[in-house]
Amino acid sequence: MRPNEWRGLLERDRKSLRFCNYGRWLCLEHGCTEMTQDTAVTVHDRGSDGPEQSIAEVLVEQSSDALIALSPEGVVLFWSTGAERIFGYPRRAAIGRPLDDLVVPSDRRAEARAALAEVVHSGSTLIETVRVREDGSRVDVDIAMRAIRGADGAIRFVAVDHTDVSALTRLRAARAAESRFRGLLDAAPDAMVIVGDRGRIVLVNGQTETLFGYGRDELLGQPVEILVPERFRSEHPGHRKNYFEDAVPRPMGDGGALFGRRKNGSEFPAEISLSPMDAEDGRVVIAAIRDISERRKAEEKFRALLESAPDAMVIVNARGQIVLVNAQTESLFGYTRQELLGRSVELLIPDRFSAHGSSDRSGYFSRPVVRAMGTLLDLWGVKKDGTEFPIEMSMAPLDTQDGLLVSSAIRDITERRAIETALKAANHELEAFSYSVAHDLRAPLRGMNGFAQLLLDGYHDQLDAEAQDWLVEILSNARRMGALIDALLALSRVTRVEIRREWIDLSAIARASAAQIAASDLPHAALEFKVADALYADADPHLARTVIDNLLGNAWKFTSRVPHARIEVGATDSGDQRTFFVRDNGAGFDMQFADKLFAPFQRLHTVSEFPGTGIGLASVQRIVHRHGGRIWAEGRTGEGATFYFTFHGSSPGAET
Amino acid sequence: MTKLILLVEDNSSDEKLALLAFKKCGVPHEIVVARDGADALDYVFATGKFAGRDPAARPALVLLDLKLPRVSGHEVLRRIRAAPETQVLPVVVLTASVEEEDVLRSYTLGANAYIRKPVDFIEFSNTVKALGTFWLQFNEAAPPVRAG
Numbered sequence: 193m194r195p196n197e198w199r200g201l202l203e204r205d206r207k208s209l210r211f212c213n214y215g216r217w218l219c220l221e222h223g224c225t226e227m228t229q230d231t232a233v234t235v236h237d238r239g240s241d242g243p244e245q246s247i248a249e250v251l252v253e254q255s256s257d258a259l260i261a262l263s264p265e266g267v268v269l270f271w272s273t274g275a276e277r278i279f280g281y282p283r284r285a286a287i288g289r290p291l292d293d294l295v296v297p298s299d300r301r302a303e304a305r306a307a308l309a310e311v312v313h314s315g316s317t318l319i320e321t322v323r324v325r326e327d328g329s330r331v332d333v334d335i336a337m338r339a340i341r342g343a344d345g346a347i348r349f350v351a352v353d354h355t356d357v358s359a360l361t362r363l364r365a366a367r368a369a370e371s372r373f374r375g376l377l378d379a380a381p382d383a384m385v386i387v388g389d390r391g392r393i394v395l396v397n398g399q400t401e402t403l404f405g406y407g408r409d410e411l412l413g414q415p416v417e418i419l420v421p422e423r424f425r426s427e428h429p430g431h432r433k434n435y436f437e438d439a440v441p442r443p444m445g446d447g448g449a450l451f452g453r454r455k456n457g458s459e460f461p462a463e464i465s466l467s468p469m470d471a472e473d474g475r476v477v478i479a480a481i482r483d484i485s486e487r488r489k490a491e492e493k494f495r496a497l498l499e500s501a502p503d504a505m506v507i508v509n510a511r512g513q514i515v516l517v518n519a520q521t522e523s524l525f526g527y528t529r530q531e532l533l534g535r536s537v538e539l540l541i542p543d544r545f546s547a548h549g550s551s552d553r554s555g556y557f558s559r560p561v562v563r564a565m566g567t568l569l570d571l572w573g574v575k576k577d578g579t580e581f582p583i584e585m586s587m588a589p590l591d592t593q594d595g596l597l598v599s600s601a602i603r604d605i606t607e608r609r610a611i612e613t614a615l616k617a618a619n620h621e622l623e624a625f626s627y628s629v630a631h632d633l634r635a636p637l638r639g640m641n642g643f644a645q646l647l648l649d650g651y652h653d654q655l656d657a658e659a660q661d662w663l664v665e666i667l668s669n670a671r672r673m674g675a676l677i678d679a680l681l682a683l684s685r686v687t688r689v690e691i692r693r694e695w696i697d698l699s700a701i702a703r704a705s706a707a708q709i710a711a712s713d714l715p716h717a718a719l720e721f722k723v724a725d726a727l728y729a730d731a732d733p734h735l736a737r738t739v740i741d742n743l744l745g746n747a748w749k750f751t752s753r754v755p756h757a758r759i760e761v762g763a764t765d766s767g768d769q770r771t772f773f774v775r776d777n778g779a780g781f782d783m784q785f786a787d788k789l790f791a792p793f794q795r796l797h798t799v800s801e802f803p804g805t806g807i808g809l810a811s812v813q814r815i816v817h818r819h820g821g822r823i824w825a826e827g828r829t830g831e832g833a834t835f836y837f838t839f840h841g842s843s844p845g846a847e848t
Numbered sequence: 849m850t851k852l853i854l855l856v857e858d859n860s861s862d863e864k865l866a867l868l869a870f871k872k873c874g875v876p877h878e879i880v881v882a883r884d885g886a887d888a889l890d891y892v893f894a895t896g897k898f899a900g901r902d903p904a905a906r907p908a909l910v911l912l913d914l915k916l917p918r919v920s921g922h923e924v925l926r927r928i929r930a931a932p933e934t935q936v937l938p939v940v941v942l943t944a945s946v947e948e949e950d951v952l953r954s955y956t957l958g959a960n961a962y963i964r965k966p967v968d969f970i971e972f973s974n975t976v977k978a979l980g981t982f983w984l985q986f987n988e989a990a991p992p993v994r995a996g
Contacts, residue, residue, distance in 0.1 A: 627947070631915075634944045637967050639861030645969035646868060667968075674967030681946070 258354035264339075264347045266290050266308055278333075278356050280326030291352070295323040297330070311337045311350050323354065332361040362392055363413045382480040387416045389474050391432050403483055405455035416479075421453040436475060439468030444479070452481060461488045503601040508537045510596055524604055526576035540602075542574045573602060581606045626684050633677050641670035679807030682738075683792065686811045691732045691818055698727035698736065698772060702761040705740045709748050716748075716757045724762040727772060731839040735815045742808040743774040743835050749802050750778030750833070758832075769838060777832035781825070789825055812837075851984045853879045854907040856888040856924065857942075858916055865969065866911070866942075869976035875984045880907065885919025888912070889927055892934060904992070906937060909983045912959075914943040914950055922953055929958040936990040938983055 252259060258275035260268060271286040279286075279295050286294055296304045300321055310317040316338040323333050334355040342348045365388075377384045377397035383404065386395035393411045401408055404419055411418065416432070417425045444450060444464040452462040463482045468475055498505050498516065504524040507516035514532045522528060525540055532539070573583040584605045590597040644666040648655075655663070702723045729736065744759070751757035760775045781789065781796050788794045792810040812835075816823040819839040827833030853870070857863045863881055870879060882888035890896035892910070894903035910928070914921035921941065928934045940961040941954045954962050963979070966972050 631944055634965075634967060635859050635862065638865065638944075638965060638969075638972070639859075641967050642861065642865040642868075642969035642972065646865075671968055685948075 256356070258333075258352075258356075260286075260291065260352040260354070262291055262308070262350040262352055264308075264312055264350060266292060266305075268294070269349055275354070278325070278331060278354060279323065295325075297322060297324045307335070307337060308350065311339045312347060315339050320357070331356055332358045359413055362388060362390075362394065365394060367412075380480065382482045385411075385416065385419065385479045385481065386469075387432070387477045387479060389436055389476070391415050391417070391429060393418075394476060400481070403454075403460075403481065404452065410455075419452055419481075421451050421459050424451070432477075435466060435477065436468075439466075439475065439477060441465070441467035452483070460485050501601065503603045505599060505601055506532075506537060506540065507590065507597050507599045509594070512536050512538065514539075515594075515597060521602070524575075524602070525573065531576075537600075540573055542572050542580050573604070582609045623684055623688050627681065631681075634674065637670050637674055637677070641667055641674075644670070676805050676807070679805040679811075683807050683811045683814065686735065686738065686814050686818075689735070691735065693730050693732060693819075696729055696731055696733045696736055698729050698740065698763075699723050699725055699761070701733075701737050701740050702727070702744065705737065705744050706759075709741075709745055713748055714752065716751065717755055719751070719757045719759065722758075722760045722762075724760075727761070727763050729770070729772065729839050731819055732815075735818075736839075739812050739815050739837065740774075742812045746804075746808065746835075747774055747776035747778065747833075749804070750780070751776050752778075752802075754778055769840070771836050771838050773834050773836045775832065775834040780827040780829050780832045782829050783827065786825055786827075790823070851875075851877045851908040852905070853877050853984075854882060854888065854891060854910045855879050856882045856885070856910065856912045856916065856921065858883050858913065862913075862965065865972065866976065869969075869973045870980060872973055873977040873980040875980040877980065877984055884917040885921065885924045888916075888924050889919060892928060892937070893931070903933075906934065906992070908938070908989060909979075910937060910939045911942045911979075912939055914941060914945055914954070922957060925954065925957045925959060938987070938989070940979065940983070 253273050255272065255274050256277075257272075258278045259270070259272035260275050261270035263269055268286045268289055268291055271281070271283040275286065276282055281294055292301055292304055300323075303319065303321060307317050307319050316336070318337075319335045321333060321335060322330050325331055334357050336353045336355075338351050339347045340349050340351055373386070373395060374397070377386075377395065378399075380397060380399065383400040383402075384395075384397045385393055385400055388394045393414050393416050396408055396411050400406075400411070404411075406418075417428050420428050442465070444466050450462045450464055451459045453459050460483050463484045465480045467478050467480075469478055470476075495516075498507075498518045501518060501520065504521040505516075505518045506514055506521055509515050514535055514537055517529055517532050521532065525532075527539075571583050571585055572580050574580050582605050584603045585600050587598055587600045590599050644663050648660060648663045648667070652660070706721055706723075740761075744761070747759045751759060754777060756777075758775075758777045761773070762775070763770050763772045765771075779797065779802070785796055788796065790809050790813040793806040794810075795804060795806040797804075813823050816837045816839070821838035821840055823835065823837040825833055825835045855863065855866055857866060863883075867879060867881075870877060880891060882891050886896070887898075888910070891898045891901070892906070894901040912921045912924060916924070921943070925939055925941075928937055928939060935958075938960045939958070940963060941959045942963050942965060943950070944965050945951075946964050951962050963975060966975065
């Protein structure tokens with residue numbers, strides 16, 4: 193309502209001014225200048241009045257402006273419903289008091305007095321200023337004041353119309369700020385929303401329009417809650433107020449899920465960071481909002497992957513803090529996710545290993561590659577209840593935007609350990625058994641052989657040639673069985689003995705072995721024996737000697753009928769892998785039986801052709817395998833054989 | 849003077865073969881057989897069922913098997929070496945075992961020799977002959993040690 197309409201609202205009669213309120217007429221007695229609330233206002237119950245009065249009543253009461261009448265001295269004579277709403281004081285509390293005391297801030301007193309003086313002097317004035325509400329908050333107002341004079345020319349009262357222009361002021365401020373920051377904001381990659389202290393949006397950038405689907409004009413001056421999903425709106429002003437009171441730059445929320453709401457009602461997961469800025473017209477907060485739908489999707493995919501892993505997965509940052517675990521981790525270690533996140537990974541490692549673990553971890557961060565742990569190391573985990581259990585662990589680096597993380601897949605190998613232990617025990621028992629069997633089998637054999645021999649010696653005269661021949665058969669069978677048992681014992685010893693590796697000269701071993709064989713075996717018609725020099729190997733010296741003894745012994749044996757026998761010991765190198773070989777030009781073998789060569793008691797020749805137990809190559813293979821190496825053979829019937837072997841697998845140090 | 853041999857052997861076939869082999873070796877001797885470790889100790893120390901024996905009449909040689917009932921060969925050896933009057937008694941281990949551990953343990957406990965029983969009787973006879981010749985004929989026995 194504008195000041196020029198004001199006059200029409202006043203009902204005049206000869207004696208008094210009448211204002212309409214709540215269906216009653218308030219009458220101000222004419223000429224009353226020294227007024228108290230009691231004396232100045234007389235209430236007449238006039239019942240319902242004519243149509244003219246109803247219009248005035250409606251217009252005054254429905255005006256959104258604060259309509260106030262003042263005495264020329266500035267005392268409140270009339271206080272409209274609009275005034276109650278804008279300033280917060282009820283009519284009863286306002287009337288009779290100086291307006292200065294009610295709504296004029298101390299720094300605007302002079303201005304207010306000057307305005308009143310101006311009205312008294314010139315009849316009207318307009319000012320744009322600030323007033324204070326009963327609750328102490330400020331309100332921007334346009335004030336129109338006009339002196340109302342009686343027929344005698346004396347001022348009867350001053351009509352004051354306050355229009356609340358706060359929203360307009362903010363909008364104006366926003367536009368001013370916008371012009372200042374626009375370029376800066378639009379260059380930012382995120383949606384930037386600047387919010388004033390009453391939660392109104394004062395500035396947005398282009399990214400905000402794109403992200404939320406609102407036009408700039410639809411957002412400016414609106415409460416920021418317009419960008420918040422409905423279900424969070426009621427609590428948002430509380431959070432906002434708290435932030436304004438204790439504003440420091442920080443990410444919003446406690447790591448919880450934040451969402452933005454678009455104009456079309458759809459939502460998106462958001463990451464929001466807040467920072468306060470104190471401008472001349474008060475504090476504003478800059479919110480940078482980023483749509484993290486894509487990242488969330490990727491994270492969810494990653495999480496699903498993590499959950500579907502059969503092992504406990506623990507992801508740790510460079511400081512050793514757990515940042516992510518899966519359900520298997522919870523069930524394996526007995527902690528809930530909440531108990532683990534943010535804690536040191538040492539929580540899952542027994543104390544006695546902790547120091548070792550942390551140095552291991554920092555070592556890992558300095559040179560992160562995928563690797564398996566616990567295959568050789570003795571690793572342990574500890575549950576929430578303190579139980580320790582053996583684990584196997586493999587680690588992989590994850591290069592994420594939060595920095596380098598390490599993911600560990602942890603497997604409880606309690607059961608496997610138990611099986612291994614049982615297997616070891618069973619193996620040990622079996623070895624002891626086979627040893628004892630082999631041992632005890634010799635005793636009756638001695639008896640058989642011994643008494644057959646005594647019979648043959650002592651009763652020679654009483655036995656005919658056939659009986660003597662049969663006794664000789666008994667003797668040779670007993671001897672052969674003795675040899676088999678000896679070979680079995682040797683094989684069993686090869687399996688049980690501990691491997692002690694050292695650098696050995698296989699050339700020297702081969703020469704020594706050949707000399708011994710040559711001394712005990714029948715000599716060849718002609719033998720060319722060649723050993724390459726400097727055949728160094730990292731192997732157990734005794735077992736290596738057994739390998740060479742067996743291979744050379746075979747070579748000797750199988751070349752015994754060759755007119756020009758050749759036996760060669762050498763090595764071939766490929767990469768860092770050295771392969772040794774023993775080659776001969778003897779009887780050889782058919783390659784289709786190559787897989788039978790190394791099986792115990794398997795022979796490719798009859799005993800009468802070439803004597804032997806069928807244990808030698810089985811022992812050789814066991815020795816090579818126990819060193820982690822490989823053995824294989826190539827040959828042709830009648831053209832000789834070559835046996836190749838290594839003392840290391842592809843990964844040195846692996847022992848099976 | 850006939851030398852006394854204590855043969856500690858639980859296998860009767862082996863016992864017979866050993867006796868036959870010694871008979872053929874040509875060295876005059878007398879053999880006493882103990883069929884387990886406890887009997888062997890009783891004989892050596894003249895205790896138990898050998899309590900009436902003159903303890904000073906010690907065997908010139910003990911042939912000791914390792915796998916024995918009641919008291920093992922190693923334990924017999926340990927007790928013989930622990931007693932001052934028998935600590936220099938010649939003890940030759942005669943066994944089927946070639947386990948490194950058995951050999952090493954026997955020597956550590958003070959065995960004078962370790963001989964593996966061969967399956968072949970001719971070989972065994974030769975071994976016994978060599979044994980008898982060496983220990984009963986050539987070897988100079990230690991002077992008797994008084995029990996103290």
